[in-house]
Amino acid sequence: MRDWFGDFMYMSEILPRFSNKFKKPNDNTLSKKMDNDMSLGAIISGNFFIGTGRRIGGKYIVTYLHVVKKITNPGGLASIADIDRSKLDDPTVYVTFASSLKRRQRPKFHIKPDVIYINAQFEFAILELKSFECLPRGHKDRVSEIRPENANKFKKSHDSTLSEQMVNNMSVKMKSVGAIISNDSVRGTVFRVGSKYVMTALHVVKSVTNPRGLPSIADTDWSKLDHPTVYIKFAASVMDDQSPKFYIKPDVIYMNKQLDIAILELKSLECLPRSLKLSKYMGHVKCVNIIGFGHPIDPRKRLDPNCEVLNINHIITAIENFFNANPSVLQLNGLKPGGIKGEYNELGNTFMFPCHTFFEQGSSGAPAIEENDVVGILVKGMPFSYYEMRDSPYFTASGIDKLPNNLKFELCIKTESIFNDMRYVVPMLADDLFD
Template identity: 35%
Template sequence: MAIFNRLLADCISRWEIHRKKNHERGEERVDIYCGCGIFSLQNAHILYVHFRDNVVQIWIVRCSKKSPSKEICVEVKKHMDDFFEKVFKKCEVERHFKCPTGPSQKDAMYPHDKLKKDSSVYCDYHEYELPSLDLTGCWFSDDRNDGDTTAVIDSGTASSGSSIFSGQPFKKEYDDTLSQSMVSAMSEQMKSVGVLIFCGKPIGTVFRVGSRCVMTALHVIKIVLDHSKSGSHDNTRLESDETFINFNESPCTPPGIAYKLRKEFIFNVDLDVAVLEISNPTNLPQKLKLRKAATWATEVSLIGYGHPGTPNKHLDPKCQIVTPSSKRIQSAQALLQQNSGYYRSELGKMGLDPGLVDTGYKGYDHSSKIVFDCFMEHGGSGAPALTYENQSVEVVGVLTHGLPLIYFSLPENMKCHFPNNLRLEVGAKMQYIFEWIKASVPADIVQDLFD
């Protein structure tokens, strides 16, 4: 640990510590922890230095769809090599490489000597072949790999590791193609999806329903009602000049009409859904068609502002629906349970409640929920989940939250290590939203929303 602390000090003297601002609380988080440091590099690259089981793991991510810069990776590796050479002098430092989405344990790493000898290795975690050059390419300045990869690294002390994960195989394993008619239909639906702006910030996705309303996730509205998280809700905030809806592709583009909301609205806590009335319904985009009955679709498409790389509105097509009894769920639960000890330990070190691990995938199997895999993340809450059948588009659900719940309590340095195959998204089924609204409001309002 003493050597790792020296490494952290050396990194601090060379690179800027990563900082993240919480604009809602007016606070700034400095990403230096016990056993971990996060540093900002040039050109939107972030360096993670992590110590676990006497292994220093180092990886670099680039905050975009582009691959990490080979030049930056080589420069960081050279600095680390120089540091460990000075520390250990005559002792040889071992380098290991691993798949970044695999577990952090040492047995998931591959010695550099093996990668030089073999053209590929077998990843036990993903049960998939990994080309050796795709694991090592960005970390060396020769021509063995041109850096055309999609992720990053781990490297270290007396045992060290680094990882680069290659792109998907040339042949896709699934069909996410869109017909011309589907593209045209979805393009029209996108015009009816907007973003809720509060105090100059996009806080969630909304979509048009009825003659003058929008629907979204309830927790999105709670951000407005209780901005300071004091536990006291103020509905008048919905009518303030700081709150409005923007239907433009970019939330940064000023709207021709800033659509305002009325303070009275209906909501359902269990479904995490809210319906709000627009007070100035002039030139609204068309309303979306809501499905009242159950759907037997195997996939949905999402429209919202939850793309992790850009704040703009996006279509996330053909997201596979995950059934409660599927192997996908069972596998995710089993893997989370296998690593529960690690997450408990790490949460405890950071002063967080280890019991968060026990929440797991709670509620995924409730009949009112629809579970699926999608690319959207923070900002996508409230997005409509749509199906396309017989030239018709219908909303069958509303995106409300992700699973497992523990992921959203993890610090950023642990989130980037959390395997994507353990993550799922959850929505409220429109069938249940219809039943709730039908039992809660007059028949003419139900007809306006659903017919």
């Protein structure tokens, strides 16, 4: 199967609840390929509208996983398999691309009784159409949507432009960033370091070895890394079947729980992309370029350029001002003592720095690059309670939805801090990675 994810771009139109509510207010991330050939359709079952789907590639439809389950098991019965694919073959189940569902003469495109691909983490599925004769091209001329009254008359509020040299430089570096995959699901971002290693966040590794956090599994039980369904891909899309899989040795060569950092060793060095250069000294950095997976709309690898590194003193002042004006936010139920305000105490750790990026879940482990060097590794979003509660019914009632964008950001671990620990714990590895 070819990389048909390159055939659609504006997934926000069919995946609105994945739109960015956390992090940067604007998306200026870039993928290797940006294409807008698409077509929006309605999925019908028994003459009822079930959900929306987007045609991708030549004969596929992408939609929500719960839409598929509404067809295959509408009652949610335990006696029926989670996805009984045979029900997709029902003659009353089809896709239509008509502008109105009231049109009696609308063409119907029936679905093959199979689910080509499922991603449980991002909750979407790929279906295959039986026939793609007379399918609409779905090409949309985005330029025609620009109106003079909406044009930016006097610059953007910030500069996110890139020179040709920067674009070429980042394009090369993107090849060294990959995704760690377990059971066909992206667990996080990794990037090449040293002679035969990859670096990522420690919690990403543990999401593979102990996804449910069971106390019966030892913290240092890395045996699941050796499973054939666990591997790394450096392709632009993890669903590119032609790209090689790189398997991992069942061990963590280096880890630091406080820094949330782990180094994994690859089994094979054949066709490995080049390693990224790690900085021993961060200095004063105003912005970083972040490469990773975890874009809220597009599952492919992307680059978020010129992410602002935030001034901690300014953040602390803004936090005090916000919580003084909104005391109810401190009274959230189910949060750790001290409420959401206490979560910002991590800003006092000198081994990390905050920045704004558009990435979300799946980006943990992504490199933060300043010019040619990696200066940080993205490990978490802050405040964590906002991220946990935004899909909760208590989201609005708690008042946490009022949290302004400037108080939502990511934390990156400084490579300088990793080096200062590693050179004493495993000096030979430090020499390999940093020299």
